[in-house]
Amino acid sequence: MNSAATHADVWVLEQELVLLFRQQDQHWIEEMRLPYSEFIGSAIALSSFSLADTAVYLNVFQNTNTAAFWAEQRWAGVAEHPLRIIDAPVTAFHQQALTELRGMGKKCRIISATKSAQFNHAVQMARLNQHEFKHLKKFIAANKSSTRELQSSLRLYLGLWTQPSGNYQTIRGVTLACTLATFLLMSWHNNQQQPVLDTVRLQQFQHAHQRNSNNAKTVAFGDWLEQLSKFGRSERANLTSLKVSWNEQGEILTIADLERDRKRVPKACTLNNPKQAKCSVGVTLQ
Numbered sequence: 479m480n481s482a483a484t485h486a487d488v489w490v491l492e493q494e495l496v497l498l499f500r501q502q503d504q505h506w507i508e509e510m511r512l513p514y515s516e517f518i519g520s521a522i523a524l525s526s527f528s529l530a531d532t533a534v535y536l537n538v539f540q541n542t543n544t545a546a547f548w549a550e551q552r553w554a555g556v557a558e559h560p561l562r563i564i565d566a567p568v569t570a571f572h573q574q575a576l577t578e579l580r581g582m583g584k585k586c587r588i589i590s591a592t593k594s595a596q597f598n599h600a601v602q603m604a605r606l607n608q609h610e611f612k613h614l615k616k617f618i619a620a621n622k623s624s625t626r627e628l629q630s631s632l633r634l635y636l637g638l639w640t641q642p643s644g645n646y647q648t649i650r651g652v653t654l655a656c657t658l659a660t661f662l663l664m665s666w667h668n669n670q671q672q673p674v675l676d677t678v679r680l681q682q683f684q685h686a687h688q689r690n691s692n693n694a695k696t697v698a699f700g701d702w703l704e705q706l707s708k709f710g711r712s713e714r715a716n717l718t719s720l721k722v723s724w725n726e727q728g729e730i731l732t733i734a735d736l737e738r739d740r741k742r743v744p745k746a747c748t749l750n751n752p753k754q755a756k757c758s759v760g761v762t763l764q
Contacts, residue, residue, distance in 0.1 A: 482531075482533040482597070482598060483531040483533075484501050485501070485531065486529070486531035486532055486533055487499075487500065487526045487529060487531075487532045487533070488500070488506065488532075488533045488534075488535070488597065489517075489523075489526070489532070489533070489534045489535070490534075490535045490536075490537055490594045490597055491514060491534070491535065491536045491537065491575055491586070492536070492537040492538075492539070492540065492594060493540060494513065494514045494515075494571060495511060495512070495513060495514060496511070496512045496513070496514050496517040497510070497511050497594050498510035498511075498512075498526075499594075499595060499597070506595050506597075506598070508594070508595065510522075514571075514575065518575075518578050518579075518582075519578075519582070523582065524582070527582055527583060527584050532584070533587070534579060534584050534585075534586045534587070535586065535587050535588075535589050535597045535600075536572065536575060536576070536586045536587070536588050536589070537589055537590065537591055537594055537597070537600070538553045538566040538572065538588060538589070538590055538603060539566065539590045539591055539592060550607055550608060551567075551568040551605055551606065551607055551608075552565050552566065552567055552568060552605070552606055552608075552611050553565060553566045553567070553568055553572075553588060553590070553603040553604070553605055553606075554603060554604060554605075554606045554611055554614060555590060555601040555602055555603040555604065556601070556614075556618065557601045561618060561621055562618065563614060563615060563618050564590045564601045564603070565611070566590060566603070568605060587602065588602065588603040588604070588605070589601065589602060589603060590603055698728070698730065698759050698760065699730070701759045701760075702730045702732070702759045705732075705744050705745075705746065705747070705757055705759055706720075706732070706734070708744035709734060709736070709743075709744065709755075715737075716736050716737050716738050716740065717734055717735070717736065717737070718735045718736065718737050719734075719735040720732060720733070720734055720735075721733040728760075729758055729759065729760055730758065730759040731756075731757075731758050732756070732757045732758070732759075733750075733754065733755075733756055734747075734754065734755045734756075734757065735753065735754055736752075736753045736754065736755065737753075738753070739752035739753055740752060740753075740755070743755045743757070744757065746758050746759065746760075
């Protein structure tokens with residue numbers, strides 16, 4: 479548990495009294511004692527609570543007002559040397575004080591200490607219901623009987639999971655049923671729709687294949703070779719280099735560098751200059 483700052487105000491609530499502690503010479507000294515009814519909402523409380531380091535503890539070690547216990551809940555904590563459970567009943571005063579302190583902007587730490595001045599070394603407490611308290615006792619008993627700590631911890635967590643209190647088991651059952659129903663519905667829907675989806679995909683593939691087949695184009699390499707032959711063959715050859723490309727439409731584009739000047743060029747060709755011609759060959763539809 480976090481210790482209070484050395485210069486802080488520390489308020490300890492117990493038996494419907496509120497005690498103020500401040501540190502002097504490394505010891506926590508009680509400086510004030512007020513009835514809770516006079517403390518809550520007072521200027522003293524508001525002034526102290528405005529300080530960030532002010533700490534508030536609720537000491538549940540003693541409870542003389544037995545008429546206002548909450549039988550379904552208990553404060554519980556684990557003490558050492560020897561290992562044991564420290565517990566105390568939850569009272570209506572506890573709930574009232576926690577609510578009112580929260581409304582004043584302060585979170586209260588729950589402790590169990592034989593003396594209020596020992597708040598820094600007290601056992602920290604948590605509120606448990608009967609089911610949780612029963613499993614905590616089993617957990618401590620297993621540790622005290624030399625059972626391995628890991629094994630006893632696993633049994634504690636497993637017990638709290640498999641045997642929850644209140645409506646948790648019902649909620650888990652409903653959640654599991656909804657999850658299973660959703661999985662079965664999705665599986666059924668998938669099985670029903672899969673043949674339909676397969677048919678749709680097959681039709682889409684067939685249409686795409688047919689469309690591509692109807693629009694298929696063959697590059698006219700034969701016409702291209704014939705076009706180049708008109709620049710001369712054998713001794714009359716007039717080509718020194720070619721730059722060839724074709725586009726998605728199947729059209730062949732050629733840049734022909736010539737050895738000798740020409741004034742006339744084959745069909746579908748134009749002269750860039752006397753020694754260079756630009757030619758194109760169209761596509762052939764299938």
